Every structure is written in structure tokens, then in C-alpha cells.
């Protein structure tokens with residue numbers, strides 16, 4: 001299963017993450033209202049870092065997204081707002097980056113409404129719907145994913161913590177398209193600063209569950 005660690009920012013913390021946790025993806029948040037917002041002056045030190053980077057955007061303009069893709073050498077774009085399928089289509093014509101559409105879940109999911117995104121996205125990411133858009137540390141009812149109808153893979157997000165591992169492993173056995181998990185505020189010492197030991201424990205626990 002893939003692991004994305006989101007909301008990273010500090011160079012030393014990122015170097016430890018890569019050396020000790022080896023995640024598949026690292027998320028950089030480009031939403032100015034987030035306490036994990038990454039400012040442009042970090043681009044020089046972060047662009048060459050040896051992990052695939054996904055930029056997180058909330059209702060951002062196409063021009064600004066593409067500018068950040070170049071500045072930070074992003075491999076993927078996570079669209080975490082109300083971006084339309086038409087917007088995603090246009091973006092897909094202008095970048096080779098993977099496009100991930102976030103689905104903010106409050107109760108049920110209207111699968112039909114996601115069909116228009118399918119030709120343009122690499123994956124969906126299901127997160128808990130909140131006013132702040134993300135990074136809430138809150139879970140939604142993951143059982144709504146049991147009826148996931150598409151061939152495309154997705155990431156599970158929203159309040160994932162060490163105690164979630166058994167449930168995630170059980171879900172994964174039932175839902176083959178659950179390709180990975182997104183870790184954020186439940187692994188932080190402060191916003192934008194991850195606890196590497198906690199992340200390592202999560203990964204070890206997940207690996208041992210997967211082997212069962």
C-alpha cells in the first residue's frame with residue numbers, strides 16, 4: 001500500500017522522513033489559509049528532494065498551480081477544493097503531472113457525480129469534509145467506501161492514525177482499489193512538523209498487517 005505524508009515543510013524533518021520512513025509521496029500544501037502552508041522561498045531547498053512531491057491546492061487558478069509545479073518540481077497535483085471536471089480536463093491538457101481529485105465526504109458519496117472526472121484523474125482521495133478543507137484530524141465513516149464502483153485507485157485520508165491500521169488492513173482486503181493512505185495531523189508535533197517515530201511505527205504496523 002502507498003503512503004503519502006502530507007503537510008511537510010521543514011528541510012531537516014523532510015530529510016529524516018525520507019531516510020527513515022521512505023514514503024511514496026510527500027504532500028506540500030499551497031493553500032495560504034493552512035497552518036502548513038509552504039511559502040515560495042522554500043522552493044530552492046525542496047525542489048530537488050528525493051521523493052515524489054504532490055502539491056495540494058484549494059480552488060487555485062490554473063496559472064498559479066502550473067507555476068508551483070515548475071518551482072517545486074511536483075509530480076502530482078491534489079485538487080482539494082470545488083474544482084470542476086472541466087477545470088481538471090483543461091489542467092490535464094497542460095501538464096504531465098498526475099491529477100488527484102479530492103472528494104470531501106460528509107455522509108454518503110454520490111458516485112455518479114464523480115464519473116465526469118474519471119478520464120482526467122489518476123486517483124481520487126477521500127477526505128473528511130470540514131470548513132478548513134483538510135488537515136482536520138477527523139475521520140468520516142469509512143464504510144461508505146465499500147460501494148466504491150470504479151477501476152481507478154484511491155487514497156484514504158482524514159484522521160488516519162496508528163490506531164487505524166487494523167481497520168485499514170481490513171478495508172483493503174474488501175476494497176482492492178484502496179491503494180494507499182494519507183497521513184497528516186495525527187502524526188504531528190506541531191503544524192508542518194511530523195513526528196518521525198510515530199510515522200515509522202505506523203508503517204511497520206501497516207506492513208505487518210498486510211502480511212497477515
Ligand SMILES: O=C(O)c1ccccc1NCC(=O)[C@H](O)[C@H](O)COP(=O)(O)O
Pocket residue numbers: 006007027029031034035036056058080127132133134135136137138157158159160182183184185186
Ligand atoms: O492539512 C492542511 O492544513 C490542509 C488544509 C487545507 C486543505 C488541505 C489540507 N491538507 C491536505 C491533505 O491531504 C491532508 O493530509 C488531509 O486533509 C488529511 O489530514 P488529517 O485529517 O489531518 O489527517
